[in-house]
Amino acid sequence: MRTILSCIALLALLAGCASESRLAEVRGFADEAPKLAGFADLSARFRDTYKREQPYLSAEADAREQAIDSKRHQAYPDFVALHEAVTAYLRGLGALAGKGRYDFSGEVRAMSAGIQAWPDTGLLDRHVDAYARLVRLMVRYGGLREQDKALQAMLRDGYRPLQDALDAMHTLLRYFNKNHDNEQRIVMGMLAVEIPYADTPQSRLLAALAKSHQQEKAGEYRLLGLRHTLAAKNVDALRARHAQLLRGLAPAPEDYGATPPIYAPAAQPPASPTAALQGARP
């Protein structure tokens, strides 16, 4: 009985001590997910290009734009799905790295306290022993080490798909930005072409309103340009941080140290249990 009790006390102690640093790092990484909201906003803006351009288009240009508009609307759900898959993964990672998620030390302490509060009450050794086995099991499968292992597996398995998804987001943001540039030049160009002809004594009011509108639009487009840049930067930062987390995994798998820089297009994923799955991917 004594040995079992001291054994449980020791286990309770062990459950509490291990490094928290990687968990904190992963939590910090997962907390960055809201920064991808820029991608969601800008893909919605991309979808709505026609609505904003329409007042400035000629009848022929309007007809052409409608065909492009339907393509943008068709593609939009895929942008949303991409964003959702990435944020779901990051949320899962964050939840798995949650503080105390694998921490059974509270339970283990409560259980050992339960035993110690009732010494020599007639509980048989084998009762206590069965109980102690349960405690031991929890300590083995609980604790920071196990949490860290689960996280490492999720990071490794998620490496290639997350990098691919972030790459795709980055590429799409580039297209959104170029589309935005053309929209801006269509709208601003129309104003720039028409204003000189309205700048006559008879239509001073029209010219004044048009110039004021021009200034307003210029400001709006400048801000939107900055938002595209920022969104792309955020995606890049997330991709770099994810790669860095993976490089820091310990113990490093034998072939992981030789992995080329993550940013190189030909970067290989680290060995992972889903390698077969990835190989099967088209």
Added chain:
Amino acid sequence: MNQTAAVPRNHDLEALADSLSACADELHARLMRALRRQQPVEAGLSQGAAQALFEHEVALRQQANNLYVEAAAIALDGMGATQQELLELAAQARRTIRGIKRSKDLAGVAADLLGVAAAVAAMQPERLLTPLQNLKSRLASLHDENSA
């Protein structure tokens, strides 16, 4: 295989769209120069001619934007499997967390049961009350969670 073929294809479309945009920029610069040179504007380029030129510029930009959206669709072609993997990993994380929570619940039930057993073994019924109440409320909350 699909993906490796798709990468150059959307890059090709993007490059073509970029050059169309650049042509439109060039046309725009010329148009603006022509408009600035003539003071008053009525003296030179007519409004109709300026509008016609601008219409060409708009058409070029629309063709470019049409290619950008097509390139975007192609860039997403290979993403289905990738997204599925990410969603599956997220689901796995949720399952793991549920499993851990169940173990913690089990540990709580075991601790309560031990308290009950000890009170019974010690033949001290007055000590039975607290562990029994604990057990009852824990089981009730577990039941609520399962039925929720």
